Amino acid sequence: MTLELRDVTAGYGGRPAVSGVSVEVPAGSWLAVIGPNGAGKSTLLKSIAGLVPSQGAITLNGLTTSSMAARDRARAIGYAPQTPLIPEGLSVTDYVLLGRTPHLATLAREGPRDLAVVTQVLARLDLASLAGRRLRTLSGGERQRAVLARVLAQQAGLLLLDEPTTGLDIGHAQALLELVDRLRAEDGTTVVSTLHDLTLAAQYADRLLLLDAGTPVAAGTPHEVLRADLIAQHYDATVEVLSTGQGHPVVVPARPVTHSAHGE
Numbered sequence: 606m607t608l609e610l611r612d613v614t615a616g617y618g619g620r621p622a623v624s625g626v627s628v629e630v631p632a633g634s635w636l637a638v639i640g641p642n643g644a645g646k647s648t649l650l651k652s653i654a655g656l657v658p659s660q661g662a663i664t665l666n667g668l669t670t671s672s673m674a675a676r677d678r679a680r681a682i683g684y685a686p687q688t689p690l691i692p693e694g695l696s697v698t699d700y701v702l703l704g705r706t707p708h709l710a711t712l713a714r715e716g717p718r719d720l721a722v723v724t725q726v727l728a729r730l731d732l733a734s735l736a737g738r739r740l741r742t743l744s745g746g747e748r749q750r751a752v753l754a755r756v757l758a759q760q761a762g763l764l765l766l767d768e769p770t771t772g773l774d775i776g777h778a779q780a781l782l783e784l785v786d787r788l789r790a791e792d793g794t795t796v797v798s799t800l801h802d803l804t805l806a807a808q809y810a811d812r813l814l815l816l817d818a819g820t821p822v823a824a825g826t827p828h829e830v831l832r833a834d835l836i837a838q839h840y841d842a843t844v845e846v847l848s849t850g851q852g853h854p855v856v857v858p859a860r861p862v863t864h865s866a867h868g869e
């Protein structure tokens with residue numbers, strides 16, 4: 606699904622938290638929204654999900670999302686929030702099955718196909734052995750994976766992932782991003798994620814959108830956006846931009862030179 610935002614402004618209580626965002630995310634591509642704390646990244650994702658009121662145009666395959674029926678929107682858009690409300694007493698399987706709800710006929714129970722999708726997603730996110738456990742008994746990273754499993758089980762054409770790797774160790778973070786990337790490549794799923802880890806963002810996203818104080822300040826390929834001068838200006842951070850063997854940018858903090866070395 607192709608997502609297009611034209612001059613989108615969104616916020617809370619009439620005060621914009623993000624404004625003037627125009628971007629096209631072609632079907633099967635990945636946009637990472639980056640920027641410092643409070644820049645408006647989550648607000649932008651919420652406005653695409655229809656959870657925060659917005660002005661401007663948000664379209665999916667040319668259809669205005671706000672005019673879509675709730676059920677159609679739920680089938681088309683999967684949203685994994687940064688801090689989801691978790692029904693603690695549910696088992697992992699029952700929770701992930703909730704992701705199938707938009708695909709069920711009214712009052713129908715889930716069928717073998719729904720269970721097969723859930724089983725597959727649980728296996729891919731290394732959750733199979735936890736399938737019967739109550740959510741309240743999971744570790745932070747296990748819960749985060751359950752939340753992502755639920756949204757992946759939804760099989761939506763557009764995935765909105767707010768900081769999906771928070772709390773995940775390097776192996777599980779990589780497995781998750783690889784899985785999302787496979788859905789993108791094989792099913793043409795369109796992905797919009799926020800990611801604080803700029804090095805990971807550079808490895809997976811086709812394009813980056815840098816927000817600062819609610820305003821888009823840079824957009825382009827990872828090489829175009831991840832420049833030490835832009836990061837200094839908008840994050841107030843001193844970094845070096847290195848390169849992986851595969852040619853992806855790597856952003857590492859570098860101590861500002863004003864500090865003298867220890868022991869001198």
Ligand SMILES: Nc1ncnc2c1ncn2[C@@H]1O[C@H](COP(=O)(O)OP(=O)(O)OP(=O)(O)O)[C@@H](O)[C@H]1O
Pocket residue numbers: 617622640641642643644645646647648649
């Ligand atoms: N429910 C809310 N009501 C009022 N203001 C809010 C609400 N949620 C967020 N804000 C404000 O909107 C601005 C943007 O917040 P947002 O959560 O979109 O930032 P972010 O870029 O995702 O930040 P972070 O990196 O810290 O998660 C912030 O100034 C924040 O305080």
